[in-house]
Amino acid sequence: MIHVTTNFNNKTMEYEELLNDFKKLLKKNNLKFTIQREVILETLYNSDEHLTPEDLHHLLQTKYPELKTGIATVYRTLSLLEDSHVVTSLSFGAQGKKYELGVKIHHDHLICTECGKITEFVDEEIEKRQHVITKKLGFKMTDHSMQIYGICKECQEKENN
Amino acid sequence: MIHVTTNFNNKTMEYEELLNDFKKLLKKNNLKFTIQREVILETLYNSDEHLTPEDLHHLLQTKYPELKTGIATVYRTLSLLEDSHVVTSLSFGAQGKKYELGVKIHHDHLICTECGKITEFVDEEIEKRQHVITKKLGFKMTDHSMQIYGICKECQEKENN
DNA sequence: CTTCTTGCAAAACGTTTGCAAGAGT
DNA sequence: ACTCTTGCAAACGTTTTGCAAGAAG
Numbered sequence: 001m002i003h004v005t006t007n008f009n010n011k012t013m014e015y016e017e018l019l020n021d022f023k024k025l026l027k028k029n030n031l032k033f034t035i036q037r038e039v040i041l042e043t044l045y046n047s048d049e050h051l052t053p054e055d056l057h058h059l060l061q062t063k064y065p066e067l068k069t070g071i072a073t074v075y076r077t078l079s080l081l082e083d084s085h086v087v088t089s090l091s092f093g094a095q096g097k098k099y100e101l102g103v104k105i106h107h108d109h110l111i112c113t114e115c116g117k118i119t120e121f122v123d124e125e126i127e128k129r130q131h132v133i134t135k136k137l138g139f140k141m142t143d144h145s146m147q148i149y150g151i152c153k154e155c156q157e158k159e160n161n
Numbered sequence: 162m163i164h165v166t167t168n169f170n171n172k173t174m175e176y177e178e179l180l181n182d183f184k185k186l187l188k189k190n191n192l193k194f195t196i197q198r199e200v201i202l203e204t205l206y207n208s209d210e211h212l213t214p215e216d217l218h219h220l221l222q223t224k225y226p227e228l229k230t231g232i233a234t235v236y237r238t239l240s241l242l243e244d245s246h247v248v249t250s251l252s253f254g255a256q257g258k259k260y261e262l263g264v265k266i267h268h269d270h271l272i273c274t275e276c277g278k279i280t281e282f283v284d285e286e287i288e289k290r291q292h293v294i295t296k297k298l299g300f301k302m303t304d305h306s307m308q309i310y311g312i313c314k315e316c317q318e319k320e321n322n
Numbered sequence: 323c324t325t326c327t328t329g330c331a332a333a334a335c336g337t338t339t340g341c342a343a344g345a346g347t
Numbered sequence: 348a349c350t351c352t353t354g355c356a357a358a359c360g361t362t363t364t365g366c367a368a369g370a371a372g
Contacts, residue, residue, distance in 0.1 A: 032346050032351055053336080070354045075337065091252040096336070110300055121294055129286050130309055137280065138314035139271055146307040148291055153299035193326055193371050214362080231329045236362060258361095 005029055015045050018086075025084055036069050040077045044087060050098040050118050053078055090118075090145065108145070112152035119152070166190055176206050179247075186245055197230050201238045205248060211259040211279050214239055251279075251306065269306070273313035280313070 081087040088102040110119040134141040242248040249263040271280040295302040
């Protein structure tokens with residue numbers, strides 16, 4: 001993990017604002033603003049799905065075939081965005097990570113083990129308890145993630161047929 | 162994932178009881194009780210660390226070199242144990258899973274991003290809220306996992322020197 | 323004696339890296 | 348001009364698989 005100076009702080013943002021801040025971030029770290037980086041940010045912004053690097057790569061090949069963006073660039077850009085707290089990643093099993101824009105209100109995930117669908121939720125009570133717990137244990141919290149696994153409404157209905 | 166009939170239900174167990182239940186589970190599924198499966202269960206039981214398949218493999222090579230247990234067997238047995246709810250796994254980033262015996266009281270994890278140490282905790286309030294949330298969303302919860310990331314007491318002290 | 327399990331080696335998978343060519347500042 | 352980034356292909360580490368030999372029931 002490379003240290004990247006950042007000023008992103010979990011807030012919902014318009015794309016223009018996000019893009020500008022991303023440009024500033026690049027400049028601050030002597031990194032360059034490239035078309036690949038732009039389309040990756042834009043694609044993540046316009047997707048409300050949680051994307052795997054593979055997903056993202058396919059999307060780019062379809063939307064911007066002329067760029068021929070390599071999978072390595074996708075990985076490199078996702079790491080950069082994660083280090084800058086622009087995206088956050090969720091891990092599933094050993095194989096695979098899924099990324100989503102981190103620049104929105106914090107939330108946790110409900111994951112359907114039948115269809116893979118991810119539903120987001122927030123619960124203030126849980127957030128509060130996490131602070132209480134870490135404080136008690138002398139732990140300096142930087143992040144957290146919570147996933148609830150189960151079967152979603154739709155899949156339960158399918159099963160009953 | 163293979164479906165395995167199981168009757169394990171998150172309770173602290175003596176090793177004898179665990180072993181017996183595991184034998185019953187194997188029989189019920191027409192699977193065989195082998196030395197490899199026994200030593201893997203026993204090693205997991207006697208470890209209070211969260212083990213990677215690699216860790217477990219090395220432990221077995223040291224403790225039972227005569228068995229020459231292959232890494233493939235470790236993976237196959239861990240999958241079997243996970244499907245039977247005897248162990249649970251935790252995912253970290255893209256690379257690696259860590260396993261622990263699931264046959265004890267449910268708990269969540271505090272993970273130190275400096276030293277990798279995992280601290281377990283339970284919070285009744287959080288457990289309750291999870292039920293409330295899933296009920297509200299019509300979701301049938303089968304499992305959940307929560308990880309809090311941060312810097313542990315010890316690493317914070319090291320940093321201040 | 324039948325079926326399941328094993329170890330091995332090879333394959334598969336997701337991710338990372340070295341490098342020379344190319345793009346941004 | 349200089350430096351950073353890219354695409355490509357090779358390398359990497361982890362996990363899975365096919366198969367023939369071996370162990371369990």
